[in-house]
Amino acid sequence: MNKYIILTFIFISITACDKSAKPINYGEDQCDFCSMGIVQKTHAAQLVTEKGKQHKFDAIECMVNFVKDKSGKFNNATLLVVNYNQPGKMILAESASYLISKNLPSPMGAYLTAFASVSDAEAAQEKLKGEIYQWDNLKKVIKKDIHKIH
């Protein structure tokens, strides 16, 4: 009997602290930064806090601004972005490469797209032109009123 109680506790403790990213429900979920419906599997992003709270975004620029707005609060959060070459598949934001190209619009006007590797980004850059960034310098480039540059 005792065994079952222990097993139950282990089960609860494992499931209760599920910090993995929950899939985005495209077409139903809303962006936590700009309130827009999330539809584009090529540009979505996601943040999971260390306690497991999910934040979902319709565009990578929204997540960048969301993190910047509350500086320090999400230091231990898991940041994920969609890989443009595999729509709907999430990759770690820190390890992704980013292309800002006027020829590839993103939902919130920053023209920002993520790729799994630098070589993928460079392949896209060859076709679409633009600049390649890494996550750390992305925060400096993306400003809240990025669309005003247009």
Added chain:
Amino acid sequence: MKFSLFIFCFISALNYAPAQNRTIEVCAKDCEFSSIQKAVNQAQANDSIFIQKGIYKEHNIFINKKSLHLYGEEGSVIDSEYKGYGFKVEATDFSITDLTIKNIEVSYTSDYAAIYLFRCFDFKLKNITLRNAFFGFLIEKSRNGFVLQNDISGTGDSEASSGNAIHLWDSKEIEVRDNHVYNMRDGIYIEFGSNNIFDNNDSHDNMRYGLHFMFSNDNRYSNNSFRNNSAGVAVMFSKRIVMYNNVFKKNWGTASYGLLLKEINDAEIYNNTFEDNTVGITTDGSTRITYRENDFINNGYAVIFIGGSYQNNFIKNNFLYNNFDLSYSGGLNDNSFDNNFWSDYTGYDLDKDGYGDVPYRPVKLFSYLVNNTPESIILLRSLFIDIINFSEKVTPIFTPENLTDQNPLMRKVQW
């Protein structure tokens, strides 16, 4: 006299000139052409191409810098067979009318459209029926066009695999009138577009928004109907938008609005009807907006304020039978409510001047409760909540002092 004769000759010469333009016929057999693309390639500028009844299995029909007028008749159908675009056009002074285009390819990474316009000026798209469209009309960097009387629908499968019916990107001075758009992602979408007019369109059952503005200033929309969309209209990051005579109806769902205003300013909203929506209007960070002579009927919330929304004026609106007239987060404000009719108003008018003698407070204490604990909505219509709201009415503690309608109307506004 001589001079006027010259003018006469000159004008007649002008009138005769177009007569030289040919009309090329396209049909399945016994015509000059059986392929639309070949007809387009052979045509001279200003020619017309008449597409006879029949099904044409063509895609990516490319019109490159040629002023042409394509028209069909009932039963002229272009079937793209889910391969790429229907038409791709870069031209000045051209038109496409009276056609049906169907089966456009769906893609996550390319925006395939039934008709794709790039750098087009002085164009007309009229009376076109699109079926199984991914994107309907995708109009980029264009100006001075008319999009009239079209009927556009998608598969309506899932939001992510459908595009927008009419999508304007970086385009100006385009009139979008009398269109019927449904089962798409957004009915009509405008990104970086100014001075456009959207009039008398019927946009319903779309999976995201009926009409959607992003980074677009100085547009107006009027006489449209937005029903059963996930949200009726979203106006985001835009200035000086004029909205009147529209109907926002039955936009239901947990994250649903009649109208969403996000970071916009200097807009005018008048003579609209918001009926049976989860939320009539959600306004987030929007300032200097005038709301005049609108009807808010039977909504969950009539208006929700979030974020810093300042200097908004509500004048002569009817708030009829909404569960909550107003929800407000944040403290002091300089928004004004004056001369509105509130169906919940229980005051009196002893001096018979048409205005209630005691001010009306549109924010109920219970709406604060629901804001903090959404589950408490289950208590709606209970005696307990009536008592709470009544006590708040008698001695207001939570509602901001200046959030009152000092002159509530005793009768409905007629507009």
